Amino acid sequence: MSAPQAASDEVLIARIAQGDRLAMQVLYGRHHVRVFRFGLRLVRDEQVAEDLISEVFLDVWRQAGKFEGRSAVSTWLLAITRFKALSALRRRKDLELEDEAAHAIEDTSDDPEVAATKKDTSEALRKCLGGLSAEHREIVDLVYYHEKSVEEVAEIVGIPENTVKTRLFYARKKLAELLRAAGVERGWP
């Protein structure tokens, strides 16, 4: 006897389109943490990120009937999250400020230089990942954390596939520069 299979995301979306509240709870349970983390990395504010996930899943509730299944549900969720996050940033009118603040955000942990002196490359790397611009952070997260393909990232961010590849390359170069400035040499570039 085979074990019962969990409903796929696509099946859940179809049920949500019919007004199935339980399907909504299951979908939320599956994806809300990743949606939250993606949003938080973009808006850098936990309260705003929490508001975002409510808005994202409410959109899913309302728009489920229009989901055509051309992309994975997780890709669709991240695309909505990104759109909501950028709208939230625009509302705060600090989009420009945000990039500058990325380098000056208060943090109780060590700065890259200190981390490097401790020879803790991992910590320095994480610190520098946090110091990337929003555009670069976003693409690094989508590829490395959300494990999205070139095509999926292109769909979420709304840029051509070749731009996805080059943008990640230059994000990685920027990361290497930040690390080098922090005294961490990794042999590339």
Added chain:
Amino acid sequence: MIALGKKMLGEGPSELELLLPWHATGRLSAGDASRVEEALARDPALARQYAVIREEYAETIALNESLGAPSGRAMQRLFAAIDAEPERQPPVTAGLGARISDFFSSLSPRTLAWSATLGAIVLIAQAAVIGTVLMKNQSATFRTASLSMNEPVARQLGGAAPPRALVRFAPDARVADITALLDKYQASIIGNANGGMFRLQFGDQAMSKQDLTSLVNKLSSEKIVNLAVPAS
């Protein structure tokens, strides 16, 4: 050895170099993954860059995992908003389809098997009844033409037979079109289709040969009719 992306001074990164992060995450097609594997095996500089990428990959996951999770308030707020939404009216057709589908899926295989058997028995019984009725009518109708030699055949048939034609409809003819055509000619389909030809009967009055030819010619010119010939 020089990395593929640096083979020519001043050039940007190579295509394979750009694909390395997706190779690390396993999101390349089999063909691209194989090309990248080959390049990594023959280019130490590319392999070094790949090692750096794997480090970035691991630390990006660690960084994101350290972000924690949202509080339960987010979910409460979401479902409060959903409850405040107007009640959803599913489309009638989808709802009907779903209800039929739900009904059949709710039946156990045993129940379905019994239902199918019962349905088959009813069909056989129905066929037997129809067959009996037809046999009775058949004997009454055909005996007059072949056996009652004392009476004129025309009277046995109830006067001259109404005109008939064999018709083949165009493959893309819709049921609605065919129905409209039958109405227009006051025709009805008699008997089953044979080789794609339908036998049509026009009205209930006899018709001269000339009128029948004219009718068939008119019928042949109809858009949804491929072929029409007089029939007995």
